[in-house]
Amino acid sequence: MNYEEKIIEYPPVHPGTDRTFIRFYEGEPNPKAMLLGGCDEMPQRVFVTDTTVSSLPCMDEFTAEFGTGKGAAANSVHKRRSGKDILVILGAGEPFKTIESVLSIVAAALDANGQRSTVFVGIGGGVITDMTAFAASIFKRGARCELVPTTLLSMVDAAVGGKTGCDFGSYKNMIGSFFPAQKIHICPEFIKTLPQSExxxxxxxxxxxxxxxxxxxxxxxxxxxxxxxxxxxxxxxxxxxxxxxxxxxxxxxxVEQDLTEKGMxxxxxxxxxxxxxxxxxxxxxxxxxxxxxxxxxxxxxxxxxxxxxxxxxxxxxxxxxxxxxxxxxxxxxxxxxxxxxxxxxxxxxxxxxxxxxxxxxxxxxxxxxxxxxxxxxxxxxxxxxxxxxxxxx
Ligand SMILES: NC(=O)c1ccc[n+]([C@@H]2O[C@H](COP(=O)([O-])OP(=O)(O)OC[C@H]3O[C@@H](n4cnc5c(N)ncnc54)[C@H](O)[C@@H]3O)[C@@H](O)[C@H]2O)c1
Structure with a gap:
């Protein structure tokens, strides 16, 4: 059978996802200094973390900016005292890597009048970084994403390389997208508080x-x-x-050579x-x-x-x-x-x-x-x- 073919080509849909800046930090993690410094002109940020990470001592000053702290409830949303940023706190661990958690990030961003220019910032292990990046990738067809991996596994693996997603029932990582973060902030000393098994x-x-x-x-x-x-x-x-x-x-x-896992x-x-x-x-x-x-x-x-x-x-x-x-x-x-x-x-x-x-x-x-x-x-x-x-x- 004969056929004619027409190819239509596009510039990249998400210009911000064509490169990732990876910053390595020294010393004690200080999320407040790392993430909340800077000028008033910053775009809105939707920070996402979990109940365990939000209770780490190094997070105290950061969470205080949102009027919360240790013992914050899972699925709670907190507004920053100044400005338009919000903090979403999810349950900790793989059982919370669900489409419902992803949708709760999206819902919180919508409630806070998030735009495509909004930056979704995941602070946590691979569960949080995978879900935050996924939420960013589907929010209004693609917002922006930064990641702060806090487990060894998320530093060396999950946060790097643009694979995002969540589980579906007993199927692991069955929903997701390729959506590299614009920035990854790596602070090795986060690993000091990890349980030995992690x-x-x-x-x-x-x-x-x-x-x-x-x-x-x-x-x-x-x-x-x-x-x-x-x-x-x-x-x-x-x-x-x-x-x-x-x-x-x-x-x-x-991943620079093979983002979507076709080869190496x-x-x-x-x-x-x-x-x-x-x-x-x-x-x-x-x-x-x-x-x-x-x-x-x-x-x-x-x-x-x-x-x-x-x-x-x-x-x-x-x-x-x-x-x-x-x-x-x-x-x-x-x-x-x-x-x-x-x-x-x-x-x-x-x-x-x-x-x-x-x-x-x-x-x-x-x-x-x-x-x-x-x-x-x-x-x-x-x-x-x-x-x-x-x-x-
Ligand atoms: N996207 C990818 O390419 C990729 C690659 C590998 C793994 N993953 C995914 O990563 C997930 C596993 O990530 P993980 O091992 O980081 O698990 P995790 O995100 O569940 O974190 C493990 C536990 O450690 C806690 N925690 C995180 N940072 C801490 C810290 N600094 N101190 C104390 N506790 C801390 C978390 O709250 C959680 O309870 C899996 O869902 C897996 O599918 C993704």
Missing amino acids: YRSGLAEVVKTALLFSAPLFDKLESNPGILDGRGKSEFAPLISEMIRTCVSEKASV RMLLNLGHTFGHALETCAGLGKVAHGDGVAWGMARAADLSERLGLCTKEYAERVKRMLRSYTWETSEIHPAMEGKGSAGDIARTIFGAMKKDKKNSSSKVRFVLQRGVCDTVITEADEGDVLAVLGAER
Whole structure:
């Protein structure tokens, strides 16, 4: 059949989203100085945070500007004493990453007479930064967005790269958009108040980035496992700051080349195919995301070795490093024990991988490695995957 085709082209719809300024701050976080300074001519801001972050001591002066403070209720909206800015406080954590939370940000902005020039500023972990950026992207067809990541994971991963969204029922991140922030304010010292489990979760993404893109960072992490319990120690401060900067710039360079995940951005899924499947099969909340990713990196190392991509020494090096950070590397994760025979468990996890949204065909694709900074994306036979999941035990 013949056909004629006409192409119509547009300038970028959101001129402000074609570049991101990333600011690194030193010292104690001071959100008031960071965000509320400046001239009276500032555009209106819709600040969004959660109940936990709004109660951090470093937020006191900031929240006081809005006539609120510790113990503010979830889903409360506060108007700044001077000017037109508002502060929306949502519930904390993944259960609140809902379309209702996103709509409550939109509703608060509408009530405050927000415009397309309004800047939505998310202050929090990945849940808050993902939802704030999503709300900005749909508000009046696209307002502006700035992010202040306060967890290690959101600094090194979630806030960088323009993926926004929320969960839908039990489906994670199923609603969303690509909408890069105009500015990201990174203050490493926010991580000092994080619960250890959240810090550890972020560290898994740091290790992933080092394996993918930075041999020097991997070497340093390998020789400094004390960083796991060393957040408060001044000896680790330079390494923590360096690891955050390295991860941010490596992720930034990936998304600069592939914002919408058509190619090299997929590399960032190292450990995630196995990890997500484990999280799903173990039952909601049983395995922390970072722990799943770390275990997934160990499984990816074993699969790489099995397929002849890397040496046994390399796979052992990766697993030894992960174990030194107390992550599980065995074929069958303890969270799956009691869920059937080794073969049953392996098949359950493999089944979950096949359902993952990132697998377009029935074959499962894996991010595997020949060595540090030498990564390939490839499919693998079911038998090989089952073997590294312990089916042959
Ligand atoms: N957009 C992306 O590219 C991307 C990438 C990775 C992850 N994510 C998303 O990020 C989310 C996970 O992010 P997260 O791990 O930051 O979880 P989170 O946002 O739920 O934060 C974890 C907990 O730590 C609290 N918290 C935040 N900062 C704190 C601080 N400085 N001190 C003490 N407590 C603090 C939060 O209130 C929350 O209870 C997931 O929803 C995931 O889908 C997005």
